[in-house]
Amino acid sequence: xxxxxxxxxxxxxxxxxxxxxxxxxxxxxxxxxxxxxxxxxxxxxxxxxxxxxxxxxxxxxxxxxxxxxxxxxxxxxxxxxxxxxxxxxxxxxxxxxxxxxxxxxxxxxxxxxxxxxxxxxxxxxxxxxxxxxxxxxxxxxxxxxxxxxxxxxxxxxxxxxxxxxxxxxxxxxxxxxxxxxxxxxxxxxxxxxxxxxxxxxxxxxxxxxxxxxxxxxxxxxxxxxxxxxxxxxxxxxxxxxxxxxxxxxxxxxxxxxxxxxxxxxxxxxxxxxxxxxxxxxxxxxxxxxxxxxxx
Amino acid sequence: xxxxxxxxxxxxxxxxxxxxxxxxxxxxxxxxxxxxxxxxxxxxxxxxxxxxxxxxxxxxxxxxxxxxxxxxxxxxxxxxxxxxxxxxxxxxxxxxxxxxxxxxxxxxxxxxxxxxxxxxxxxxxxxxxxxxxxxxxxxxxxxxxxxxxxxxxxxxxxxxxxxxxxxxxxxxxxxxxxxxxxxxxxxxxxxxxxxxxxxxxxxxxxxxxxxxxxxxxxxxxxxxxxxxxxxxxxxxxxxxxxxxxxxxxxxxxxxxxxxxxxxxxxxxxxxxxxxxxxxxxxxxxxxxxxxxxxxxxxxxxxxxxxxxxxxxxxxxxxxxxxxxxxxxxxxxxxxxxxxxxxxxxxxxxxxxxxxxxxxxxxxxxxxxxxxxxxxxxx
Amino acid sequence: xxxxxxxxxxxxxxxxxxxxxxxxxxxxxxxxxxxxxxxxxxxxxxxxxxxxxxxxxxxxxxxxxxxxxxxxxxxxxxxxxxxxxxxxxxxxxxxxxxxxxxxxxxxxxxxxxxxxxxxxxxxxxxxxxxxxxxxxxxxxxxxxxxxxxxxxxxxxxxxxxxxxxxxxxxxxxxxxxxxxxxxxxxxxxxxxxxxxxxxxxxxxxxxxxxxxxxxxxxxxxxxxxxxxxxxxxxxxxxxxxxxxxxxxxxxxxxxxxxxxxxxxxxxxxxxxxxxxxxxxxxxxx
Numbered sequence: 001x002x003x004x005x006x007x008x009x010x011x012x013x014x015x016x017x018x019x020x021x022x023x024x025x026x027x028x029x030x031x032x033x034x035x036x037x038x039x040x041x042x043x044x045x046x047x048x049x050x051x052x053x054x055x056x057x058x059x060x061x062x063x064x065x066x067x068x069x070x071x072x073x074x075x076x077x078x079x080x081x082x083x084x085x086x087x088x089x090x091x092x093x094x095x096x097x098x099x100x101x102x103x104x105x106x107x108x109x110x111x112x113x114x115x116x117x118x119x120x121x122x123x124x125x126x127x128x129x130x131x132x133x134x135x136x137x138x139x140x141x142x143x144x145x146x147x148x149x150x151x152x153x154x155x156x157x158x159x160x161x162x163x164x165x166x167x168x169x170x171x172x173x174x175x176x177x178x179x180x181x182x183x184x185x186x187x188x189x190x191x192x193x194x195x196x197x198x199x200x201x202x203x204x205x206x207x208x209x210x211x212x213x214x215x216x217x218x219x220x221x222x223x224x225x226x227x228x229x230x231x232x233x234x235x236x237x238x239x240x241x242x243x244x245x246x247x248x249x250x251x252x253x254x255x256x257x258x259x260x261x262x263x264x265x266x267x268x269x270x271x272x273x274x275x276x277x278x279x280x281x282x283x284x285x286x287x288x289x290x291x292x293x294x295x
Numbered sequence: 296x297x298x299x300x301x302x303x304x305x306x307x308x309x310x311x312x313x314x315x316x317x318x319x320x321x322x323x324x325x326x327x328x329x330x331x332x333x334x335x336x337x338x339x340x341x342x343x344x345x346x347x348x349x350x351x352x353x354x355x356x357x358x359x360x361x362x363x364x365x366x367x368x369x370x371x372x373x374x375x376x377x378x379x380x381x382x383x384x385x386x387x388x389x390x391x392x393x394x395x396x397x398x399x400x401x402x403x404x405x406x407x408x409x410x411x412x413x414x415x416x417x418x419x420x421x422x423x424x425x426x427x428x429x430x431x432x433x434x435x436x437x438x439x440x441x442x443x444x445x446x447x448x449x450x451x452x453x454x455x456x457x458x459x460x461x462x463x464x465x466x467x468x469x470x471x472x473x474x475x476x477x478x479x480x481x482x483x484x485x486x487x488x489x490x491x492x493x494x495x496x497x498x499x500x501x502x503x504x505x506x507x508x509x510x511x512x513x514x515x516x517x518x519x520x521x522x523x524x525x526x527x528x529x530x531x532x533x534x535x536x537x538x539x540x541x542x543x544x545x546x547x548x549x550x551x552x553x554x555x556x557x558x559x560x561x562x563x564x565x566x567x568x569x570x571x572x573x574x575x576x577x578x579x580x581x582x583x584x585x586x587x588x589x590x591x592x593x594x595x596x597x598x599x600x601x602x603x604x605x606x607x608x609x610x611x612x613x614x615x616x617x618x619x620x621x622x623x624x625x626x627x628x629x630x631x632x633x634x635x636x637x638x639x640x641x642x643x644x645x646x647x648x649x650x651x652x653x654x655x656x657x658x659x660x661x662x663x664x665x666x667x668x669x670x671x672x673x
Numbered sequence: 674x675x676x677x678x679x680x681x682x683x684x685x686x687x688x689x690x691x692x693x694x695x696x697x698x699x700x701x702x703x704x705x706x707x708x709x710x711x712x713x714x715x716x717x718x719x720x721x722x723x724x725x726x727x728x729x730x731x732x733x734x735x736x737x738x739x740x741x742x743x744x745x746x747x748x749x750x751x752x753x754x755x756x757x758x759x760x761x762x763x764x765x766x767x768x769x770x771x772x773x774x775x776x777x778x779x780x781x782x783x784x785x786x787x788x789x790x791x792x793x794x795x796x797x798x799x800x801x802x803x804x805x806x807x808x809x810x811x812x813x814x815x816x817x818x819x820x821x822x823x824x825x826x827x828x829x830x831x832x833x834x835x836x837x838x839x840x841x842x843x844x845x846x847x848x849x850x851x852x853x854x855x856x857x858x859x860x861x862x863x864x865x866x867x868x869x870x871x872x873x874x875x876x877x878x879x880x881x882x883x884x885x886x887x888x889x890x891x892x893x894x895x896x897x898x899x900x901x902x903x904x905x906x907x908x909x910x911x912x913x914x915x916x917x918x919x920x921x922x923x924x925x926x927x928x929x930x931x932x933x934x935x936x937x938x939x940x941x942x943x944x945x946x947x948x949x950x951x952x953x954x955x956x957x958x
Contacts, residue, residue: 006511100934120527125558132536141535144503220498268780383686384684386684467792469793
């Protein structure tokens with residue numbers, strides 16, 4: 001029983017990373033209509049930035065985390081300006097942006113690989129809250145707890161931002177129809193930039209936390225999050241933050257439990273079969289609204 | 296067919312007579328490197344080892360005066376299609392006399408039919424899939440790790456006397472599957488019960504759950520048969536969750552980057568190794584370490600040694616072929632070699648195109664980051 | 674001189690071979706794109722064609738030349754099945770679902786040991802004369818050329834522009850799309866077998882994301898409004914890394930990405946753009 005509870009926490013922490021990643025990925029897909037293959041590179045970049053802040057500059061971990069998140073946000077904005085804005089100006093479709101995002105992915109992945117010297121690095125144990133917490137029979141790493149809390153906080157904040165604020169309304173308007181939004185007084189350029197920043201920041205948060213949890217600072221960090229985060233977006237629905245969060249956590253738990261109680265060779269199969277099943281049976285995600293169409 | 300008859304005839308010649316001196320000129324070895332991509336960390340070591348070997352061979356006039364060996368490099372990023380393209384370019388280049396390549400077994404298996412078809416000698420420097428070597432045209436410079444793993448596990452079991460052990464296995468890696476199965480059979484024959492096998496995938500990044508699962512089996516020792524990234528992640532996760540009993544690793548733990556990353560977590564974890572800069576025993580090995588460290592500002596690892604040996608092996612073949620060597624005569628000469636003469640292992644016999652080393656060196660990282668012989672303590 | 678040319682041909686023959694394989698994948702992607710569908714499922718058809726074709730040759734000793742059409746049939750059949758599932762979804766979700774199919778393909782490739790060799794991979798000791806590759810591409814080109822000029826081609830263009838409008842003027846949009854999937858499957862299946870013949874070894878990673886990205890990049894680079902775009906794009910995308918390596922080896926991957934980015938930004942409709950030709954013709958008049 002203690003084993004089950006331990007694995008449940010492990011699954012939640014892993015799923016929290018998927019969820020954080022999926023929130024940003026879905027945000028960009030819903031608002032900007034971009035299937036961004038470079039989304040994972042923001043996570044790697046954040047982890048690398050935070051690592052060097054800790055290792056080379058001796059910055060305390062919480063500050064390094066913020067630095068990493070900020071770096072990822074700025075990077076996402078830069079990628080948007082360089083790779084997506086020119087296509088947007090020309091009215092290019094989803095396909096062109098997919099290609100430029102792949103281009104950005106290739107460039108950033110290779111730069112990340114160079115930055116870490118083709119190796120996987122990890123934060124020194126002493127640099128972050130590394131101990132274990134024992135709650136009754138359950139034991140989990142301190143950082144796992146922080147990760148789950150961070151995910152919950154981000155989910156609530158993002159949900160409120162998108163559903164309750166004027167800015168969120170503007171985002172949804174741009175996602176539905178950019179021209180119509182502009183006519184009704186929304187500044188699409190500002191909304192686009194803000195969306196890119198937010199997406200980069202959430203991906204970056206997933207990156208730094210993931211780097212600590214999995215002791216891996218390298219370009220593979222973002223790649224690993226990418227596929228599962230993508231699954232979470234589809235299952236949860238890309239136009240709803242809550243869906244992405246729930247689906248991300250659920251995927252994490254399912255993955256861990258499949259490996260523990262069934263077989264790890266089935267693990268990915270179950271994840272992706274679930275993904276396909278959801279696409280067929282509930283193609284708008286957990287909380288998806290049937291009225292969502294893209295003109 | 297004729298080519299093999301000719302090769303056979305040349306083989307007889309090479310075996311019976313001292314070779315004629317080599318015709319002056321530069322003989323080029325095509326080196327397909329993997330300095331980008333998933334195994335770039337090792338790829339650079341292989342390339343550095345190879346360039347150092349070529350420089351040493353030329354500086355010492357090993358092949359005779361006016362005879363030089365050159366290493367022409369093309370990076371494949373570990374991609375099979377790119378490797379094939381690089382190999383065919385080398386095959387088309389008349390000045391290239393042999394090709395050396397490949398860390399990943401799947402890539403090596405793709406290139407092998409192509410070089411065989413073209414009659415090009417191929418020396419595989421890193422891939423460990425059994426069955427790859429096929430003399431006179433294909434050779435492997437990596438010691439098959441299976442027997443060393445088993446020997447290590449038995450030695451550790453003898454010292455620590457565990458009743459039950461758990462295994463970590465990279466389930467999507469054929470080579471490790473075989474290595475684990477052999478070790479498990481040997482340990483079970485020595486009355487060490489298997490508590491369970493935790494499967495992971497080579498592309499996994501999170502090992503918290505896997506570590507929890509293994510510790511849930513309450514084993515007296517844990518043995519790890521995975522590629523480098525999972526092995527490192529598993530050890531980190533096990534120690535993080537408070538596992539203090541014996542962990543047995545494998546050769547992927549030998550690069551110094553592993554110690555830099557894991558620090559105290561990996562100290563004392565025993566694993567077998569073919570070559571270690573810290574334990575260089577022979578003069579050849581010590582010279583290699585000194586020259587390598589001077590040139591590349593870092594100590595050589597096992598991958599550097601394998602890249603180094605690949606070029607020395609080809610040079611040895613060239614010297615044995617003598618005269619104006621062709622790809623055919625080089626292949627025949629390589630097939631006649633019984634060992635790699637200039638080696639850093641203290642003995643490197645070749646059997647069926649596959650190199651081996653004598654004995655098993657079991658090492659562990661010391662707290663100050665050096666490889667030391669394993670002390671036998673749990 | 675003749676010698677150098679022969680050497681050059683020998684050196685870059687395999688590059689041309691891979692370019693042709695990528696062109697087949699590109700055409701397969703173009704086939705569905707020409708009815709307005711972005712699908713990554715070509716990877717799945719390629720895997721089916723490659724593994725089934727190889728097993729037909731190894732287990733049942735089919736002649737290698739017969740294996741290529743068989744692979745096309747296998748791909749087409751799978752594509753028909755995939756279409757039954759995917760055509761129920763609308764465009765964004767369809768793209769995502771096809772990506773999910775690609776991910777599942779690798780899981781199947783790892784676990785269906787009997788067909789794929791599982792993690793140990795599958796050796797493909799089959800050799801064909803090189804001329805088979807260009808011949809294969811020629812057949813595909815003839816097919817796409819004839820189709821483009823046929824009633825199907827006109828209907829496909831209408832469906833791509835607006836499926837609803839197309840339906841109102843009596844074009845059976847669903848049937849056209851179904852057909853597009855089957856064509857895509859056949860081309861992808863044959864491409865998968867061609868890749869197997871080039872690589873001589875198949876592992877679960879052979880047919881995976883990298884193929885998906887290569888083919889999409891090829892189509893978009895070359896232009897998604899004409900079948901020739903897929904071929905030109907594949908050629909450029911295959912040769913680019915070889916060139917980049919010659920120019921600046923240390924940053925070749927980065928250079929690849931930058932080149933891709935620049936082409937997309939400055940030639941958003943791709944290298945082959947029929948609309949440009951028409952505009953130019955009008956201007957010349």
